[in-house]
Amino acid sequence: MAARHRGTLGGEPVPLGREQELDLIDVLRGRWPEEFGLGDPLWTRRSLAALVEHRYGLALSSADAGRYLRAWGVWEREPTDRACALCADAVSRWMETDYPAIARSARQHGGEVFWVGRTRLHGVTPAADVLSAVSNRGRMRFMIITPAVDPPLPRDFLLRLPGPNGRTTHVVVDGSWARRDWPRRVSAQIVLHPLPSCERAG
Template sequence: MLRTYRQAAEMFGVSERSVGSWWRAYRGGGREALAVRRRRRPGPQELISDEERGTLFQAMADYTPEELLIGGPLWTRAAVRELIRMVCGVVMTERGVGTWLRRHGFSPQRPARRACQQCDEKVRAWLEQDYPAIAARAKTEKAVVAWADQCGLRSNTALPGRFWAPKGRTPVVRVNGKRLRVNVMSAIASRGALWFTVFTGRFTAKVFTGFLDRLARHAGRKVHVIADRHPVHRSKAVRTWLDNNADRVELHLMPGYSPELNPDELLNADLKRHVHASRARSADDLAHETRRFLRRRQRQPHIVRGYFHARHVRYTIT
C-alpha cells in the first residue's frame, strides 16, 4: 500500500523531511541503510586506567587540596587537574576535568557549613544514643517532642537572592535607613505543629520560660523541648523554672555548634527568605509581617513537616 510523505510522517510522528531522508537512504542501500549505527566518539580512549582512577578518588576522599599543597580547602577542577597530573602524568584542561568528573558521578555542589569547634564524637553520640533515648521516653509518656530555636530579623540585612536586570544597570530597591530589629522564639514538631512568639526586646530567661509555659499549655501534654546550648537555655533561672515544672516541660540541649541538626533552623531560613526586613517602615511593621508569615505557616502543617525531611535532620523522624 503506497503512502505519501505526509501520511508516513503522521504515522511515525516525525517530519516529512525525515521521511524523505529515510526513503533516499532505503533506495540507496536497502534495509541496512536504515539501521541506527552508534559511532565511537573521535579521539583516544580515556588515558586514566581503572586503577589510577581508584587512587585519585581515594586521595580526594582522604585529603583536601590544602593538605596536598595544590589548592584550597575543597576540590575544584583546577585542583583535580593538578592531582591528575601528579598521580597519572596526564595533562587535561579544566573543562575536560569537569566532563571527566561528571562521567564518574561527581557534580559541582554548594558546600555545607560546619563550625570547626564542633565535636564529632558528641554529634555521633547525639544521633546514635541521646536523641533515640529522648524519642523513646516521649513515646512512652505520650509527650510531644518540640524543636526550639530563636532568631533575629534586622532591617539592615540585604534582600536574599539575585534579581534580573540589564547588564551595567544594577537594580535598586528602596529600604528603611533606620536599624530595626525583632526577635522570634519558635518551636516545631514533626507532625506539623508550630508555636512562636515575636518580641522586640532582648532574649532573656523570662522570655524563654514564658514561651515554654505557653508551649506546654497549647500542647496540652508534656513537652520534651530540644534546643541549642544558648547561655539563656543554661541559665540558673531557666533551670529553676524547669525543676518546678518537670511534669510539664523537659529541656534537652543539643551538641554545641551543631545548628544543622535542628529542623527549626529551616523555619528560620524560611522566615528570613520571605519576610523582607529591610523594607519595614517601623519595628511594629516588621513584627506584624513576621507574625503574619508564622501564622500562615501554622495553617500549612505540610510545609512544617517538610522541614524534617531535609537530609541532615531526617534522623528526627521516628
C-alpha cells in the first residue's frame, strides 16, 4: 500500500514523503472535497492533486495521483478480480448473462457503470479503508473511512456518484458488503446490482 512507499513512485521521485502521505490519508478520512473548497462531489485524481498542492505546496500530476490511488486499491480491475477464486466462475457467468443488459441500459440513458468496492490500507494507524468506485470509462471516485464492524455501504457516497448531470448510474457492488448492509433507499438515478460473491451474506 502507499503508506509503505519509499523513495520512488513509478520510477520518479515521490512528491510526498511517507509522513506527508500518512497525514494526507488522515486529512481525507471521512471528509468530502467541498470541505476544502474543491468542486468535485467525490475525491478524484484531480481533487486529490489540488489538495496536495494546497496543503503541502507540491505539484502532483494526474498520473502521479493515479499511481497513489492504485497503491491505495483504486484502479480498473476485471470483474473476476473483484471476487475470490471460488466466485470467479459465477462472476464470469454473470458477465455473460446479466451484465450486457446493465451496460446497454447505461448507454441508452447516457449514464455510466461504476464498480464499487472496499480495500484496507496497510501501515496506517488508526486503520483506514478506501471506498472506491471506478467506471467503465476509467473515472475514479473514492473516499477514505475509518473501518467499523460490519459497516454499511454509505448512502452519501452512492448519492454523489451521478454528479451534477443527474444521469442514471448503474452501480455494481462487490462482496465487501452484504445485501442487508446496502442502503434501503437511494435516488431514482442510482440502480444497484450485486456482483456474485460467496462472501455476501444476508
